Structures are given as C-alpha cells and as structure tokens.
Amino acid sequence: MNEINSVSPDYRCGFVAIVGRPNVGKSTLLNHLIGMKLSITSRKAQTTRHRITGVLTTESAQFVFVDTPGFQNKYRNALNQAMNRNVTSTLADVDVILFVVEAGRFGQDDEAVLRLLPQDRPVILVLNKMDAVADKAALLPFIEQMAQKRDFAAIVPLSALRALKLDVLQQAVEPLLPLSAPFYEEDQVTDRNERFLAAEIIREKIFRTMGDELPYAMTVEIEKFDEEMAKNGQELRRIFAAVWVDRDSQKAMLIGRNGEKLKRIASDARKDMEQMFDAKVYLEVWVKVKSGWADDTRLLRQFGFE
Template structure:
C-alpha cells in the first residue's frame, strides 16, 4: 500500500517520461503557431484602413479619400495557417491637434503602438516630415520592432523611391522597408508574409472565426459615417458624430427587417442644413448607401432611419465624446 501510494504520483521513471515524449513529438509535427498584435500607424490618409480591410478580407474600417476618416482604434483579427494576427487600425496622427477629439485620436494611435508586438508604419512615397519623425521617435522610445510600408507607389516613379527608402533607413532600424500599393493584392499579401515572419510565437488569442471586438451596432455607425465622408464634400463630415440609438434585430414592426435608428450630430445649424441637403437629398443619399453597406455586413435586410441633431461644440465636450464611444 505504502509503496503504491509512493510510486503512483509520477515518481517512477516511466510515469515521468510518458507525458514528455509525446509532447516533443507533437511539437515537431505541428507548424509553429505565431500570434501577435500589429499596430498600423501613420499620418492621416496614407491608406491604413484600406490595408486593414484588405488584410482581414472584410470591410471593417471606414475608408474615404479625405484625411482623418478613422476615429477609433479598430481591431481586425486574421487567422491563417499557423498564425493569428490582431491588427489595430488607428486614427491618422494629424499635424496639429485642435480639440479634445484630435487629442483623443492621437492617444488611440500611441496606445496601439504600446500594446503591439509589431508596428507597421504606413507612409506616403515622400521624404519623412514632422509627423513621421514624431512617430519614429515613439517607436524608438519603445524600441518597437517595426516594418515601414511605403504605400501608394502607383502614384510615383520608381526612381523617386530610393532616396526615400534611404532616408527612412537612416532614421530607424526597420525590420523591413517595403514599397507597395494597397490597391495591389499581391503587394498586400507580400506585406502579410513579412508581418507573419516577424510575429512572435504563441498561441492564438481569439477564436478562429472572431473578426473584431466591435459590436454590429458600432460597425453600422461607422458605415454611416463613411458615407457622410463620401457623399458630403464640404468640411461638414469632420463635425459629424453618429450614434445608433436603436438597433432592433428582425423587428416585427418593420416586417422582419432590422430596425436601426441613427442620430447624426453636427455642431451648428448651418451644418445641419448642408447635411440634410435641398429637400433632404443629401441625407437620403447617405442613408441609402449606408443601408446597402449595413445589409451586406449583417446579411439581413435593414430599415435605416437617420436624424440630424445639433450639439454645439461636441468635439470639445469630453463627456459627450465618452457617451458616444470615443
């Protein structure tokens, strides 16, 4: 009896060796599992959100031809063969921060760098300017492994790239300096390979089918904001915040459609008038395009109602910013 109890809890040679041997064998067979967080940072309008969406193969982040479209840190998870990457799209870091909202956006971007295993600094095919130098200082301070993605090379001559690449390599020991066009799928795939190569080893942190931590309600609000940027050509989109105040899935009242009520906040009456447009044309167009996008996202028919409200100086109002999720 005594002997048995003494030997049973793994004291015998066989008992100790048994769990170790198969573990070693398993490790050799399975592909190394790589996993990590990758922050996509850079000045506004360089194509960060375009890259994120193509990388995760999903229209997750709002894209527009105008700077400062992204206002949140947006997580997009990509699970592939032997790896999982948690990409963080970030608001473009502006030249100047003029109100509380801008300062919040810069903080988001720096937060993302802080929590990332790897940073992808996205730049235009131009020599580094103040914003890039500031971001590189941040990478330096954190000693962050980083890849430089020189995007939009479709708009420059090849010969112009060399001095740009040289200048950047002088500023920071980037793991890779990669000129690309986010509009070329091959380029984005090559960038993905580089990211995977430099990802630390570790187990995945998300379920394989998990795409983002944001609820549908948030994504719907972003799609409306994206259409505001696409449809309304003035400065008004910068003064617009979207709050989804009702989201009723398969509402009986709306014949089984999802009922979504969105409030579009602006700062002034004049902006409200522009956003609504002559006999409501502008708002109608925004609503119709956003509804289509949201239907694609949800895979269900949607009844979208939009309202415009004036909330003076909301971009400076910290309590309001917090309430609507900034």
C-alpha cells in the same frame, strides 16, 4: 486550420498596429489585408476616429491588425486629444508596428509619428501608394534615406489600394509575432459589434456624400439597435441613428434640399449594412445640433471616444 485548442507549438499570434499620419492609406491597408471592408475610407483626412481591429487567420499564424486614427498635430480639441491617446495607448500594447508613409514622401507630420514609436517594438516601414510612383528606381535614394532614421525590421513597398505586395508584408510580419495559440476563432474578422459597424458605415457615407462640404465636427451615434425576425423568417435589424454636428448651418447642409442628401446617405448606408450583416435593415437617420460637442468630454465618452 486545426481546431483552436490543438494548433502547432510553432503557431504564432499577436497584435500589429497600423500607424501613420492622416490619409496615408492605413484603413485601405487593413481592409485589403483581412479581405473585407471593415475600416471606413475616404479621401478626407481623419476618416478613422476609433481603433479598429481586423483579424487575419492562416494555417501558421493569426494576425490581429489594429487600425489607428492618424496622429493629429494641428488641432488640439478634446476630440483630437482623445484620438491621439488612442494611438499612443495602442503602441504600448502591440507586438509589431507597421509605420505607413507615402512612397517618396516624408514630412514633418510623418516625423512626429516616427518619434512616437517605442524603441522596444519591431517596426516595419510600409511605403504605400507605389501604384502612383512612375519611376520606381527613383525611390532607391528615398529608401536609403529612410533606413537611416531607424533600424526597421523590414522595409516593404506596396500598394494597399491595388492589393499589391501584401503577401510580402504578411511574410515580413509573421516571424515577428510571438509563439501563441490564436486569440480569436478562425472565422472571426473583428472584435467590433454590429452597432459600432453601423455607425461607421453611416459616417463613411456622410464623408463620401458631403465631399468638401463635410463638417469636421460631426459624429454618428446609434441610439437604438434591435435585432428581430421578420414575418418572412428573415433576420431584421432596426437601427435608429443620430448625426451630431456643431451648428444649425451644418445640419441644413447634411439634410440637403427636401432632405435629399440625408435620404441618399441613409439609403447607401442601409445597402452596405444589409450586405455586411446578411440581414434586412430598417434604418432611420436624423441630425442633431450640439455646439462644442468635440470639446465636451462627457459627450465624447457617450460617443465612444476613450
């Protein structure tokens, strides 16, 4: 690519929101579009709680993808209201919207998200999880039905998990971006710092380790994050993290017998951090209890929820 200050006048750059109900594969889509694991994923709904930005730079365009939390209609605590505000504020600031639904499935929660989408932004309908559809021809009536709901700029069936047809989606998005020089350096993949990414990695390991025992009212706070040089000349990150839960019983579940679960969570998180940061990581994780934290606006601000 040319130097950032001497790009072609035909170069395009813009913000692309990825929206949809919980658990339709938005984070998986972001990760495969930018070619690295940036947004955490799990089978649990509402894995994503913060707005995550991933940057894809090509010879002709820079795509600034914004992964948003799944819009939540069922629970109305302060945490979910903050996440919903995150979604609606994002929609007002982007150039293109990717509306993600599961191929062949469109319910009330999807309809609620569709109603949120501004009329003055181009929207591409993304039919995700095509790999799970046995009879692709049976989707034609579904696509025709969806085309009646809005004048979509494009309808793109794909599989984020299998990275299938992502190039088709990229080609559909590019001409919708405004003419502009790139916002970020060509090797930059996110605007989030390592402190934020460390918290997200720990949270993902909790999701994956706890399974159905996962307490919804759980979040991770990085209390201390130091960068230094080890004696052998290798970069070192010293990270101290607190996992906040709502009840003492949840704390006991997270720690596990003889601390086994928490040790496994910390060990798995440390390995991912070392790979992502390309540095040695010293990590300590402990669990704290604060009843009602998900409705405490002061704590939500402390934990980074807008």
